[in-house]
Amino acid sequence: MFRFGVDYYPEHWPRERWEMDARLMQEAGVNTVRLAEFAWSYLEPRPDHFDFEWLDRALEILYAHGIQAILGTPTASPPPWVMAMYPDAYRVLASGQRQTYGNRREYCPTHPGYRERSRIITQAMAEHYANHPAVIGWQIDNEFGDRCYCPICRANFQAWLQEKYGSLDAVNAAWGTIFWSHVYTEWSQIPVPLETGGVPNPGLALDYDRFMSDAYVRFQREQVDILRRTCPNHFITHNFMGFHYDRINYFDLARDLDFVAWDNYPRLAWRRVMDVPPASRAIEHDTMRGLKGKNFWVMEEQSGSGGWQTVGMTPRPGEIRLWTYQAIAHGADAILYFRWRTNRFGTEQYWHGVLDHDGRPRRRYREIQGIGAELQRIGDQLVGAESRPQVAIVLCYDTRFAFQIQPNHPDFSYPGLLASYYNALHRRNVGVDIVSPTADLSRYKAVIAPALYVLGQEAADNLQRYVENGGILLTTARTGVKDETNAVVNMPLPGLLAEVCGVEVDEYDTLPTEVSVPLELTLPNDTTAGEVAHARLWCDVLIPTTAEIVARYRDQYYAGRAAITLNRFGRGQALYVGTVGDAVLHETLIDWLVQAAGVPSALTTPDGVEAVERWKDEQRLLFLLNHANDTRDVILPTSMIDLLTDRTVEGRVTLEPKAVMILRGA
Secondary structure (H helix, E strand, O other): OOEEEEEOOHHHOOHHHHHHHHHHHHHOOOOEEEEOOOOHHHHOOEOOEOOOHHHHHHHHHHHHOOOEEEEEOOOOOOOHHHHHHOHHHEOEOOOOOEOOOOOOOOEOOOOHHHHHHHHHHHHHHHHHHOOOOOEEEEEOOOOOOOOOOOHHHHHHHHHHHHHHHOOHHHHHHHHOOOHHHOOOOOHHHOOOOOHHHOOOOHHHHHHHHHHHHHHHHHHHHHHHHHHHHHOOOOEEEOEEOOOOOOOOOHHHHHOOOOOOEEEEOOOOOOOOOOOOOHHHHHHHHHHHHHOOOOOEEEEEEEOOOOOOOOOOOOOOOOHHHHHHHHHHHOOEEEEEEEOOEOOOOOOOOOOOOOEOOOOOOOHHHHHHHHHHHHHHHHHHHHOOOEOOOOEEEEOOHHHHHHHHHOOOOOOOOHHHHHHHHHHHHHHOOOOEEEEOOOOOOOOOOEEEEOOOOEOOHHHHHHHHHHHHOOOEEEEEOOOOOEOOOOOEOOOOOOHHHHHHHOEEEEEEEEOOOOOEEEEEEOOHHHOOOOOOOEEEOEEEEEEEOOOEEEEEEOOOOOOOOEEEEEEEEOOEEEEEEOEOOOHHHHHHHHHHHHHHHOOOOOOOOOOOEEEEEEEEOOEEEEEEEEOOOOOEEEEOOOOEEEOOOOEEEOOEEEEOOOOEEEEEEO
């Protein structure tokens, strides 16, 4: 069954309304709701006094209308009595200021009292709903994140370091604490990287970011363990925040879950753009699919304008449907819209849902109702279908954390660099997996590993094996700069990948943002840029050892020196791009890469039309999504059946604005 639903808050509405809500949901094709992730005050109004009657009644009504539920453990937003019980459980910001009550997720994830209360409410809910026919699974907490710098975290950090390093001598050696005479002689001396301490030791700061990520993983695991033990027939997930969230190692957070879910908001109040770039959503979906290498859920899909203090843009007609099928095309096996009804009170009064404040069905409801009818008919042909990309992009959270500490250039963005290469692939309708540095790469014809700034031996060996065995690797400047302690390596860059890339960095230069250096490209296979490609922000001046030069700088004191090299290593090739580069460069390099690797496009389409493949057993499903505001024509290579209309189509087909086609062989 394809899971299609909404995020529902019956506790916000009179009980006499619940039956009407369930009926309207059923009429819209809803078969699944998420409940209770912010209802701790109702579920446990006083310590150890639980009230499940209201939730039981809501589930009873929903189940009578054919709707099942995911329950959220409500630990993202504690009742006032919990925080009054533990006033030191409030998170401390990097500024040293302690948060106060009034929002959500203000708790410290390492606080023993808060974690105990979290275990208690999770256990009580699990025992009560373990065998409830309406309950199919659980969401842990809600959108984990935000670092804490409180005294409890400091003590836990010191214990974490003892477990990791074993001795203070090892810590001092790893961090190079002899610099500025910061040698620690007691564990209790080690600080947390508060802003009041100035620019922190990079080794300490990276370890602290790892520690905080681990703290959320452990906090989640405590709840997962309870649910696994008490509700063995239920799935467990968490709602992640996509590619752009950068405070937790999402590969680690995903490990204990059955699958990843995430929250997709193409139009937020602070993201006012008339046209949502399709690649900006696609990279989010592909990253979430890559965290476990399996299909995912969208636990919150935008259904109205977002906003707290201000109101964002309302989804245009057809956009909700387009975003829904884009998520499915990239691997979603479930879509739940946030929220069912726009709330009349609280901080999110202007975070609009399927229904407006008055609860009456209007345009957005009707659009979702139409999607529900389509998925009732074809959902079984979509759920479980696989994505099979032949290109991977490596995402490294250690590197991401390290660049937060030391960006290297004030305008350099590590996720922006990854996205630039991704966008070039997306424009060619080439599927992509987002993977960790130690993932199995053997299935990919090409791997892009931009700026692997923190590079350990395991990851370096993984990339070396990949190239030796015939893969094509593209890597860039700021690769192999640091070891796993965040210390600069004592070898020529790109460090552990210098032999694979067949090159050494002789020196490097940073450029003002408004300055760029033209490049002379001589890529194999006569791949050339239609315009002049430019180096930006960062310029490695390269000395090839075994590599050939495929691009030279045409300006600055290093004019004529190597900027990009290509090396044959084992049965494969490694392209080293010694600069951040502009879009023209990245487009040109991707042209060469997909040609050299023999990576096919899903389909050649005009601008604005996205083509994505999924596979149901050996049956290819081709999704065509027109993100443009006018019609687009697409040429099909063979006769196909559109699952949405049951029509056979061939040759030239016309897609209306925001239109979708899901095609399989005739």
